[in-house]
Amino acid sequence: MPSTVVHVAFGALVATALLRAFDARTLAVVCAFAALPDADTFLGVWIPGGHRALLHTALLPAVLGALVYWDARRSDSWLRARFGPNGPHVAAVGVLALLFGGILPDLMTNGVNLLYPVHDRFYTFSGTIELSSTRGFVQTFVDLADAPGGSGTVGGTTENTHYYTGVDLERGADPANAERVFPVVSSGLQLVVVLTAAAGVAGRFREAKR
Numbered sequence: 001m002p003s004t005v006v007h008v009a010f011g012a013l014v015a016t017a018l019l020r021a022f023d024a025r026t027l028a029v030v031c032a033f034a035a036l037p038d039a040d041t042f043l044g045v046w047i048p049g050g051h052r053a054l055l056h057t058a059l060l061p062a063v064l065g066a067l068v069y070w071d072a073r074r075s076d077s078w079l080r081a082r083f084g085p086n087g088p089h090v091a092a093v094g095v096l097a098l099l100f101g102g103i104l105p106d107l108m109t110n111g112v113n114l115l116y117p118v119h120d121r122f123y124t125f126s127g128t129i130e131l132s133s134t135r136g137f138v139q140t141f142v143d144l145a146d147a148p149g150g151s152g153t154v155g156g157t158t159e160n161t162h163y164y165t166g167v168d169l170e171r172g173a174d175p176a177n178a179e180r181v182f183p184v185v186s187s188g189l190q191l192v193v194v195l196t197a198a199a200g201v202a203g204r205f206r207e208a209k210r
Helices: 004-018 024-046 059-072 078-083 087-107 188-208
Strands: 112-115 119-124 129-132 136-139
Touching: 004 024, 004 087, 004 188, 024 087, 059 078, 059 087, 078 087, 087 112
Parallel strands: none
Antiparallel strands: 112 119, 129 136
């Protein structure tokens, strides 16, 4: 599964691509948005099934995006008054980082409770897109069979689903003296994402100094 490091790297990529004024503060804000969903790792300790549900719902960026849009159109914008004229733009980029850096990478790997709490069901959209000489255009992302795991599948609910983390190994009390693993990168592709984000950030800082 993508670690918080990988989520932050995705957030950094969004920041380098979309931020108009690039500095350490705006970068930190956008990356914090990307890391936000992983906070439900800790909430899941007290709320069974809460991890990958409470803050991984697509409703969160939808609501925040609507609020940012509404505020940006007001003459007495709170974001502008609090964070300056660039406030609404940074917040909007942050919401995109929340979606593309925080939620979608998990949706594409182990799954998230996409519409929680309106609809309590975990979804996973992992698959391939291919052009076949005999079958034409082939995709395996959307195949909503009622079975856990696999490509584009519907999984369980918060009542019967638990995602292993180093913080919360299993539903209920964790075994005594059990090994706790906190992943940094789990594949070569994830390492490439982290390195690319670092290169992009370095490049934007170099441009900002000119």
